[in-house]
Amino acid sequence: MKTARNYLLTASLLIVVGLSISCATQRQHHNSSVVDYLYPGKSDPIENAAIPVLSLPIKVGIAFVPGSEQTRTGFTTNFSAPMTPPLPEKEKIALMKEIGDNFKKYPFVKSIELIPSAYLSPGGSFTNLDQLRTMFGIDVIALLSYDQVQFTDEGMLSMSYWTLAGAYVVRGEKDDTNTMLDAAVFHIQSRKMLFRAPGISQVKGSATPVNLSEQLRTDSTASFHDAAKDLVVNLQEQLELFQEKVKSSPEEFKVVHKPGSTGGGGMDAFWLILVSGMGAYTLWLRKNHN
Amino acid sequence: MATQKSQLRDSPIPVWTLTMIAAGILAYVIPGSAPLIVYDRAAILSGEVWRLITGNWVHFSLSHLVYDSATLGIVGWMIERRAYPYYKSLYILAPILIGVGLFAAQPDLQFYGGLSGIACGAVVYLSLHGLREDGPWRWFCLTVLLLTSGKIVLESLTNGFAVVTVDNIPFAPVPLSHVLGALTALLIFCWPYARDLMRLKSPVSVREM
Numbered sequence: 001m002k003t004a005r006n007y008l009l010t011a012s013l014l015i016v017v018g019l020s021i022s023c024a025t026q027r028q029h030h031n032s033s034v035v036d037y038l039y040p041g042k043s044d045p046i047e048n049a050a051i052p053v054l055s056l057p058i059k060v061g062i063a064f065v066p067g068s069e070q071t072r073t074g075f076t077t078n079f080s081a082p083m084t085p086p087l088p089e090k091e092k093i094a095l096m097k098e099i100g101d102n103f104k105k106y107p108f109v110k111s112i113e114l115i116p117s118a119y120l121s122p123g124g125s126f127t128n129l130d131q132l133r134t135m136f137g138i139d140v141i142a143l144l145s146y147d148q149v150q151f152t153d154e155g156m157l158s159m160s161y162w163t164l165a166g167a168y169v170v171r172g173e174k175d176d177t178n179t180m181l182d183a184a185v186f187h188i189q190s191r192k193m194l195f196r197a198p199g200i201s202q203v204k205g206s207a208t209p210v211n212l213s214e215q216l217r218t219d220s221t222a223s224f225h226d227a228a229k230d231l232v233v234n235l236q237e238q239l240e241l242f243q244e245k246v247k248s249s250p251e252e253f254k255v256v257h258k259p260g261s262t263g264g265g266g267m268d269a270f271w272l273i274l275v276s277g278m279g280a281y282t283l284w285l286r287k288n289h290n
Numbered sequence: 291m292a293t294q295k296s297q298l299r300d301s302p303i304p305v306w307t308l309t310m311i312a313a314g315i316l317a318y319v320i321p322g323s324a325p326l327i328v329y330d331r332a333a334i335l336s337g338e339v340w341r342l343i344t345g346n347w348v349h350f351s352l353s354h355l356v357y358d359s360a361t362l363g364i365v366g367w368m369i370e371r372r373a374y375p376y377y378k379s380l381y382i383l384a385p386i387l388i389g390v391g392l393f394a395a396q397p398d399l400q401f402y403g404g405l406s407g408i409a410c411g412a413v414v415y416l417s418l419h420g421l422r423e424d425g426p427w428r429w430f431c432l433t434v435l436l437l438t439s440g441k442i443v444l445e446s447l448t449n450g451f452a453v454v455t456v457d458n459i460p461f462a463p464v465p466l467s468h469v470l471g472a473l474t475a476l477l478i479f480c481w482p483y484a485r486d487l488m489r490l491k492s493p494v495s496v497r498e499m
Contacts, residue, residue, distance in 0.1 A: 056400060057398065057400065106332075108332060108400070110398070263399050263401070263402050263463065263464035263467075264349070264350055264354055264402060264403050264404035264406070264463065264464060265346075265358070265388070265402070265403075265404035265405065265406030265407040265408075265409075265410070265463075265464055265467035265468065265471075266354055266357065266358065266404055266406050266463050267357040267358050267360075267361040267406045267409055267410075268357060269357075270441060271357070271361045271406075271409070271410075271413070271441075272357060272360055272361055274413070274434055274437060274438070275361050275364040275365050275413060276364060277430075277434075278364070278365070278368060278416070278430065278431075278434060279364040279367070279368060281426075281427065281430055282368050282371070285427070
């Protein structure tokens with residue numbers, strides 16, 4: 001009887017432990033934040049922006065703001081899938097190129113510089129941006145930040161991303177990869193944010209426990225690229241709105257044209273003297289002809 | 291190349307030239323018209339393709355207008371007075387080729403205006419025809435052609451002499467418009483010869499001969 005009770009107790013214990021492992025809620029999270037980069041240690045970020053003078057055509061920089069450490073929450077065991085690595089530099093460059101290529105077509109964009117992460121220091125703020133402005137000769141910078149969460153269980157989990165314009169909350173489902181890319185475009189000299197746009201992606205989970213870590217990595221990359229595509233569409237919309245705003249609010253934005261961007265076919269005294277000579281000869285010929 | 295004597299016609303009003311200049315003056319004096327027709331790369335990309343052509347009639351200052359109009363006026367008067375063949379084609383083709391050429395070859399250029407490309411084309415066109423004539427006029431035209439070519443090369447090498455500011459807009463000469471105007475003139479001047487050459491080489495022409 002006692003033996004039977006021991007067996008029952010052991011079995012119950014194993015079931016409880018097993019259930020704990022299989023039902024444990026896990027979440028992998030890596031992110032970077034524009035707010036943390038520009039306003040480190042400030043709970044209420046206020047920056048006095050000057051009136052931006054947009055000198056057309058502009059040189060635009062694109063950079064990912066430094067990321068924070070990746071975290072994993074929930075119950076983990078030795079059998080848990082290893083954490084997917086944060087966004088590698090190669091992927092960052094590929095994403096920046098993907099976004100930048102869509103803005104080269106605009107005539108007011110002179111060039112686009114892809115700025116490697118090594119040039120951005122964590123919490124570097126506008127001092128760091130001023131350095132980038134000098135180093136790369138850029139006028140405007142699109143600061144990209146991201147937030148990616150990978151859920152490995154169902155629950156009330158959600159991803160909350162705090163941007164300069166407010167918080168975004170995205171619900172998470174089992175094995176989903178939720179990604180949010182955010183682009184905030186700043187005029188560096190005036191410290192003014194010109195416009196911003198988000199890009200959101202949700203890749204539905206299809207992993208089995210066998211290939212979980214590999215699938216999570218694949219989903220992570222795919223989700224970043226999907227979010228980049230969404231970001232491009234939203235950025236273009238915001239850019240259109242911004243152009244209208246610049247036209248309708250000249251007191252808020254000053255637009256000037258760089259030397260060489262406006263040109264004219266101009267005749268000068270040389271041409272006038274030359275053709276005047278020809279004209280005078282023609283008149284003289286006419287007089288003699290008559 | 292056969293030479294010919296100058297054929298001066300009395301008192302023909304240079305209608306085409308005057309129309310070109312009048313359009314430039316109207317675009318300058320009518321308030322609000324220039325922004326609608328100036329060569330604006332952003333607007334062209336948005337679908338306002340007429341600006342490729344109409345930009346030639348926009349001027350950024352009075353001196354810009356006076357120099358361009360005076361040069362075109364004198365040369366155009368001489369061309370129409372001599373009734374050189376296809377001169378109307380020059381006035382039709384040059385604005386198109388200048389606009390399209392600038393759009394394709396100078397993506398940095400956001401705004402462009404001025405009749406000088408057409409005027410430059412007219413100078414080259416007049417001089418090329420002058421080479422076919424007898425007497426001092428021929429040598430006069432050869433000198434003008436050489437000086438014009440030299441000026442265009444110099445402008446292209448230095449990319450314009452100076453940047454001036456007109457109404458707070460930094461304004462730079464665009465040598466390419468002069469090059470395009472000159473090329474249009476050369477094209478129209480050579481067209482009859484090319485056409486005759488093609489006729490001679492065609493089988494039908496051989497049989498006819």
